[in-house]
Amino acid sequence: MKDRRVEMVEVGPRDGLQNESAIVSTADKAELIRRAIAYGARRIEVTSFVNPSKVPQLADAEQLVAMLPDRDDVTYIGLVLNRRGAERALATGRIDELGAVCVTSNTFGVRNQGQSSAESLAAAIEIVGLAKAAGRSGQITIATAFGCPFEGEIAIDRVVEMAKRAADAGPREIALADTIGAGTPAEVAETVGRVRAAVGALPVRVHFHNTRGSGLANVWAAVNEGAATVDASLGGLGGCPFAPGAAGNVATEDVVYLLERSGVATGLALPRVVEAAGWLGGVMGRPLPAMVSRAPAFPGS
Amino acid sequence: MKDRRVEMVEVGPRDGLQNESAIVSTADKAELIRRAIAYGARRIEVTSFVNPSKVPQLADAEQLVAMLPDRDDVTYIGLVLNRRGAERALATGRIDELGAVCVTSNTFGVRNQGQSSAESLAAAIEIVGLAKAAGRSGQITIATAFGCPFEGEIAIDRVVEMAKRAADAGPREIALADTIGAGTPAEVAETVGRVRAAVGALPVRVHFHNTRGSGLANVWAAVNEGAATVDASLGGLGGCPFAPGAAGNVATEDVVYLLERSGVATGLALPRVVEAAGWLGGVMGRPLPAMVSRAPAFPGS
Incomplete structure (x- = not known):
């Protein structure tokens, strides 16, 4: 029994795949989700429900959602x-939660999603409202929270201020995203600590x-x-795809290994995660x- | 100006290369050392001065040492x-410090260096004595301090006990080595904290x-x-080479990026480290x- 616990979100089907140029079949995506459930992901x-011409890999959103267990x-x-994306997602009747994304940086916002920072925050707030009106939950991610590939350093004050305003919309949580993998632990600790203090009881996701x-x-x-x-x-x-040089997300199996061996329960079964990763490597055709x-x-692990 | 500082040890010429099957020329090894000095390594x-038949990559130890700046x-x-290794190293007249290695695990010790845990500690203590008698310094590394590929978990008590005994020999420092990359941060923090408390003023290296x-x-x-x-x-x-599956050391450039951006000075110049890594990739013929x-x-980095 572990003393501490965190919740894991498996983002492989969305963030893991969206940058892949070779289109993965909808059946394989559904299998990935089934396997994630099997290893404990809840x-x-x-x-994502975005313009299919911008992210062709996820153009099958409705078809995939129809296949969800x-x-x-x-x-x-x-x-x-x-x-428009929110309406598409809600129309499926199978999406439990809308994930909205606001960005700290105007340059990144325009290139990534055609929105300034302020526009992205307004859209995120609207999305949470639409989710709640439909009896679903919404959450807001603050992207480029630890640096922008175009603007460089992002002030923590700016992240905290956006988090406060996002929290007022009543999301399930505030997520902080290091979109380009520039963050380092001292900055992460300070940002998480300050955002937690700013958003009261709202959980923080990273x-x-x-x-x-x-x-x-x-x-x-x-x-x-x-x-x-x-x-x-x-x-x-x-x-x-819109952040030059952004490498992969942190790997589920690496996070589970680190946390479980450090006394933090994740709810995931490491041997089944590793097994699923082997299957996924086969689908992707590379290590x-x-x-x-x-x-x-x-x-013991 | 950073508030905090750590010392970096560049281990690429020894631990970085020893597992490589393609022999790197002595001239390239000397160039690697020159470049390390240029990016700030001190x-x-x-x-290593070990049996050349066991580690053919480092069979040119004496020739390389003669080329050191x-x-x-x-x-x-x-x-x-x-x-025997200590005598070889000291005979060169160019080695400032002997690095000795004792192991927590009998199984690993016998396979890696033909010594039980106790024998390896006795040898390390002898080596420090030889170094000091020759007017040089010696340091002792405790290998497999965070797990053994054969015996599994290693009790922190055992590491602490070995560190105390090693410290009595008067080494420059005690190093804790995660030989197989099994450690996780909670265990690392506890081990470093307990070893520091056990060895008094002696610095701890990791x-x-x-x-x-x-x-x-x-x-x-x-x-x-x-x-x-x-x-x-x-x-x-x-x-x-004797630990199945052991991947690379932590990378100098990744450590420098993380530490410098977290307010810890390393003394190394990141752009020059990256430049040297590009050169080394060319020598090794792979990313x-x-x-x-x-x-x-x-x-800013």
Whole structure:
């Protein structure tokens, strides 16, 4: 029995795949989700409802959602960037939660989603309202919270201010995303601590990429500052097509290994995660970035 | 100006290369050391004086040492495992410090260096004595301090007990090595904290491999517990030929990025480290594992 616990969000089906140029079949995506449930994932970012011409990999959002296992104990998250996306997601009747994204940086916002920072925050607030009106939950992610590929450093004050305003919309949580993997643990700890203090009882979720090798150190720093939920992608797939050089998300198996051996329960079964990563490597036709799946099993893990 | 500072030890020429089957020329090894000095390294593990039939990559120890730049401000460390190795290293007249290695695990000790745990500790104590008698310094590394590939978990009590006994020999420092990259930050923090308390004023150095992705998180945990010195290998080269599956050392550029951006000065110039890693990748003929060298430069780093 572990003393501490975090919730994991499996983002492989959405953030893990969206940067892949070879289109993965809808059947394989559905299998990925079934396997994630089998290894213990109870909150899964399954797809995004965005312009299919911008993200062709996720153009099958409605078809995939129709294939989701009918599980009362699993929360399916659909990423949306505006009212139209929210309406598409809600129209499926199978998305439990809308994930909205606001960005700290105007340059990144315009390039990533055609919105300034202020426009993205307004859209996120609207999306949470639409979710709640439909009896669903909404959450807001603050992207480029630890640096922008175009603008460089992002002041923590700016992140905190956006988090406060986002919290007023009544989301389920505030997520902080290191979209380009530039963050390091001291900054992560300070940001998580200050955002937690600013948003009261609202849980803080974190999303790291391992672009510069600091991803797992950032997860650990965030969890130690009370982050309740951690995003990870099976095999360490992932990246952002509009952020130059963004490498994969932190890998589910690497995060689970680190946290479980550090006394933090994740709810995921590591051997089944590793097994699923092996299957996913076969689907992708290449070794995936995660380290634990390539290392010998360590006794007791 | 940073508030905090750690000392870096560049271990690329020894631990980085020893697992490579293609022999690197002595001239390239000397160039690697020159480049390490150029990016700021002032303490470098240059080679080991062991049986050349066991580690053919480092069979040129004496020839390499003869080519070392004559620098009063750089400490050259030679790894040795017994009296014979110590005598070889000291006979060169160019090795400033003997690095001795004792192991927590009998199984690993016998396979790695033909010594039980107790025999390895006795040899390390003897080596420090030989170094001091020759007017040089000696240091002792406790290998498999965070797990053994054969015996599994290693009790922290055992590490602490070995550290106390090693400290009595008067080494420059005690190093804790995660030989197989099994450690995670909670265990690292506890071990570093307890060893520091046990060895009084003696500095603690740490050595991590990134086998399971936790390497940088472990560096950060150790530095926060007061580790004075951090080992890293340019490009993330490295591993141990006798530890199945051991991946590379933590990469110098990834450690420098993480620490410098977290307010901890390393003395190394990141752009020059990245430049050297590019050169080393050319020598090795493949991309190296380090992440920072493959990521776009982040403004300010």
